[in-house]
Amino acid sequence: xxxxxxxxxxxxxxxxxxxxxxxxxxxxxxxxxxxxxxxxxxxxxxxxxxxxxxxxxxxxxxxxxxxxxxxxxxxxxxxxxxxxxxxxxxxxxxxxxxxxxxxxxxxxxxxxxxxxxxxxxxxxxxxxxxxxxxxxxxxxxxxxxxxxxxxxxxxxxxxxxxxxxxxxxxxxxxxxxxxxxxxxxxxxxxxxxxxxxxxxxxxxxxxxxxxxxxxxxxxxxxxxxxxxxxxxxxxxxxxxxxxxxxxxxxxxxxxxxxxxxxxxxxxxxxxxxxxxxxxxxxxxxxxxxxxxxxxxxxxxxxxxxxxxxxxxxxxxxxxxxxxxxxxxxxxxxxxxxxxxxxxxxxxxxxxxxxxxxxxxxxxxxxxxxxxxxxxxxxxxxxxxxxxxxxxxxxxxxxxxxxxxxxxxxxxxxxxxxxxxxxxxxxxxxxxxxxxxxxxxxxxxxx
Amino acid sequence: xxxxxxxxxxxxxxxxxxxxxxxxxxxxxxxxxxxxxxxxxxxxxxxxxxxxxxxxxxxxxxxxxxxxxxxxxxxxxxxxxxxxxxxxxxxxxxxxxxxxxxxxxxxxxxxxxxxxxxxxxxxxxxxxxxxxxxxxxxxxxxxxxxxxxxxxxxxxxxxxxxxxxxxxxxxxxxxxxxxxxxxxxxxxxxxxxxxxxxxxxxxxxxxxxxxxxxxxxxxxxxxxxxxxxxxxxxxxxxxxxxxxxxxxxxxxxxxxxxxxxxxxxxxxxxxxxxxxxxxxxxxxxxxxxxxxxxxxxxxxxxxxxxxxxxxxxxxxxxxxxxxxxxxxxxxxxxxxxxxxxxxxxxxxxxxxxxxxxxxxxxxxxxxxxxxxxxxxxxxxxxxxxxxxxxxxxxxxxxxxxxxxxxxxxxxxxxxxxxxxxxxxxxxxxxxxxxxxxxxxxxxxxx
Numbered sequence: 001x002x003x004x005x006x007x008x009x010x011x012x013x014x015x016x017x018x019x020x021x022x023x024x025x026x027x028x029x030x031x032x033x034x035x036x037x038x039x040x041x042x043x044x045x046x047x048x049x050x051x052x053x054x055x056x057x058x059x060x061x062x063x064x065x066x067x068x069x070x071x072x073x074x075x076x077x078x079x080x081x082x083x084x085x086x087x088x089x090x091x092x093x094x095x096x097x098x099x100x101x102x103x104x105x106x107x108x109x110x111x112x113x114x115x116x117x118x119x120x121x122x123x124x125x126x127x128x129x130x131x132x133x134x135x136x137x138x139x140x141x142x143x144x145x146x147x148x149x150x151x152x153x154x155x156x157x158x159x160x161x162x163x164x165x166x167x168x169x170x171x172x173x174x175x176x177x178x179x180x181x182x183x184x185x186x187x188x189x190x191x192x193x194x195x196x197x198x199x200x201x202x203x204x205x206x207x208x209x210x211x212x213x214x215x216x217x218x219x220x221x222x223x224x225x226x227x228x229x230x231x232x233x234x235x236x237x238x239x240x241x242x243x244x245x246x247x248x249x250x251x252x253x254x255x256x257x258x259x260x261x262x263x264x265x266x267x268x269x270x271x272x273x274x275x276x277x278x279x280x281x282x283x284x285x286x287x288x289x290x291x292x293x294x295x296x297x298x299x300x301x302x303x304x305x306x307x308x309x310x311x312x313x314x315x316x317x318x319x320x321x322x323x324x325x326x327x328x329x330x331x332x333x334x335x336x337x338x339x340x341x342x343x344x345x346x347x348x349x350x351x352x353x354x355x356x357x358x359x360x361x362x363x364x365x366x367x368x369x370x371x372x373x374x375x376x377x378x379x380x381x382x383x384x385x386x387x388x389x390x391x392x393x394x395x396x397x398x399x400x401x402x403x404x405x406x407x408x409x410x411x412x413x414x415x416x417x418x419x420x421x422x423x424x425x426x427x428x429x430x431x432x433x434x435x436x437x438x439x440x441x442x443x444x445x446x
Numbered sequence: 447x448x449x450x451x452x453x454x455x456x457x458x459x460x461x462x463x464x465x466x467x468x469x470x471x472x473x474x475x476x477x478x479x480x481x482x483x484x485x486x487x488x489x490x491x492x493x494x495x496x497x498x499x500x501x502x503x504x505x506x507x508x509x510x511x512x513x514x515x516x517x518x519x520x521x522x523x524x525x526x527x528x529x530x531x532x533x534x535x536x537x538x539x540x541x542x543x544x545x546x547x548x549x550x551x552x553x554x555x556x557x558x559x560x561x562x563x564x565x566x567x568x569x570x571x572x573x574x575x576x577x578x579x580x581x582x583x584x585x586x587x588x589x590x591x592x593x594x595x596x597x598x599x600x601x602x603x604x605x606x607x608x609x610x611x612x613x614x615x616x617x618x619x620x621x622x623x624x625x626x627x628x629x630x631x632x633x634x635x636x637x638x639x640x641x642x643x644x645x646x647x648x649x650x651x652x653x654x655x656x657x658x659x660x661x662x663x664x665x666x667x668x669x670x671x672x673x674x675x676x677x678x679x680x681x682x683x684x685x686x687x688x689x690x691x692x693x694x695x696x697x698x699x700x701x702x703x704x705x706x707x708x709x710x711x712x713x714x715x716x717x718x719x720x721x722x723x724x725x726x727x728x729x730x731x732x733x734x735x736x737x738x739x740x741x742x743x744x745x746x747x748x749x750x751x752x753x754x755x756x757x758x759x760x761x762x763x764x765x766x767x768x769x770x771x772x773x774x775x776x777x778x779x780x781x782x783x784x785x786x787x788x789x790x791x792x793x794x795x796x797x798x799x800x801x802x803x804x805x806x807x808x809x810x811x812x813x814x815x816x817x818x819x820x821x822x823x824x825x826x827x828x829x830x831x832x833x834x835x836x837x838x839x840x841x842x843x844x845x846x847x848x849x850x851x852x853x854x855x856x857x858x859x860x861x862x863x864x865x866x867x868x869x870x871x872x873x874x875x876x877x878x879x880x881x882x883x884x885x886x887x888x889x890x891x892x
Contacts, residue, residue, distance in 0.1 A: 142587065149473075149757060150757040150761065216476075279722070291757060295582060297745075300743065313595070314594070
């Protein structure tokens, strides 16, 4: 084994960074044996030195991240700062000074991965980012390397723990969204500002990264159709149950049927209880990959947290260090297919639509005609008088047939393009007999 | 991209080999783009040319495998022949002639992986074998690379599809072992001679490979404690149900509590229905990995079959070819910990024991004393008069209290060393009041 250590610069020392520093110290002998040379933490850049956690070597702390990555003797830079800047400039500077980079930065990779990959290639160094998607779950490497001889057609997964926790609580307790969010916040599963999670930005960044790797093309977060879960109601969850489904916030990347384009989207969807993703509880993540030869694979585990994310970072660190010693670099970017990303309107899937309608004869026929006109084929319809749902007997109670004589109509469609469905819903809203569209949810995983 | 193709020799052209040849032809452009150079099938060695499947290029077929690997212009040899010889000699010859090897040969890797790894290293070439364990499921690469910065403490999995299919049918239909095996054979899930699967040899080979990689030590199939599923009865499955469990044939690799040794074993075990492995149906495989930082990860997918196994082979082929172009080799063997493999007697787990006992006062006290003497702590005991189980009323029916006055006693223990449990059972068998030990099964996954 080489005795001169490889030098590592750590940018960021929060929940993940401090765990990386801890493991690099406590598991130093194992890391050295696996790499073939010792690794040494050469410096830790932080914004607020007063906030550095116990156990992190104080003598390594600096507030000058730029000087650290410019030192010239750094072999690998670990970036766990997050956000676009200064992370992007620091990573680029690291490449320019000959260092490989291990990053957990999904936002940056999803926004501008192509530029970073090109820079890394230009300087002949590595860019690894297993930790950017689904924490400790090996996903980037299996997609990029294990499935390199296969053709991936679909990636379908739960890649955000916060939203899965919220939906799991809603499903388990019947709670509404706000109540479940409050519980998630109290238990530390949601941040004080939960926007990135509940509006689907976090999942969309991961979807962009996964789609790019799975289909060997370029996908940025702007290409990803995104709907959060803030509109999901307890009634939606109850409807899902009646269909033998549950509701999950899914990231879905698909190759089109003709193979000439791809789509990437994040939205709440109903999936059958029999689907393995339905039983992913609490803040766990799980990703299904469908490949032509391999069939259906699933990867499951903790999608966030200091230690799990540190595990992914350190796996990448070992790879980057091994490459360094071998004088080579790992598998780089692969976007040779240049497949375009189609808009959401071209996505083909199934829909569950709840309508509030007038309780009069002919309504179903009107509604069915609208679906037919837009070539959206109906699978099942369930019609329910709203009063009777509440246990009352309209005639006996003497209620009039005025505004209260409503009913609900639940339509589940066959597979149809999203644009056709949107046009259908627009037309339905214009019907006098349709008082409102209570919910529209896609049905996946069948 | 380099235009001179990399040359590949394929040894074996059965279910997996013909699928490899097919994909190499149909996906040639994708493989070339991902590798950075075209790959060309230079020859296919088979034992029986008359049996070669349609679609396999006839002009490439040869019966002289040795001459093929000795050609000198082969970059990578794919070995999907199986068995110890001639596979071992062919692989070694390939190394000596400068070729990297991709193998799906679990038996050979589990018997003599160390020698092969040493040979590959000596000649500076690759040895990849993702397809040897759990078909298409990426497992070797995640363990070896993604978790290279973590400490794996446990690998627990269903790695044989045939036995999982049999147990799944027994569980679903109440069928006995023979009946379920017949169904598996009829549906093509079991081979005409099912010994390697049902006696656990196949799973034991995979356990040896996984344990070696997970713990960075040497484990061969001879180190693996092995029990098949031929003794599992419908009554065992019913008992498991009563405990909220199901029965699976598990491969379990563990680091000991003190970290100074490891164990590897294959046997049927009860696992709680709430455990994710309990819901692995039919011939699917799934492997749980518990690592210190990563937590609990699960990998799931088809564990066998031509196309899934070919997917794993081709992923390895892409890696070996990329390394070839880069003039490097991938991650080699890692056995630096040299942790010894402890015998089964030192494995600590829980047990479910069914005893046929005399239906007289004091039996439970006698049995409990034996457990206490061997320091095996009892969790729960369920005592049941056998006659009453059959719905009869002994007194009323006038039956005597002779040989038929039996009862069953089901004991579930706390965690105890396997040796202590074996000694307990030996002592129980000597009790006059114990007429027989109906079954002993370990309880895992809690």
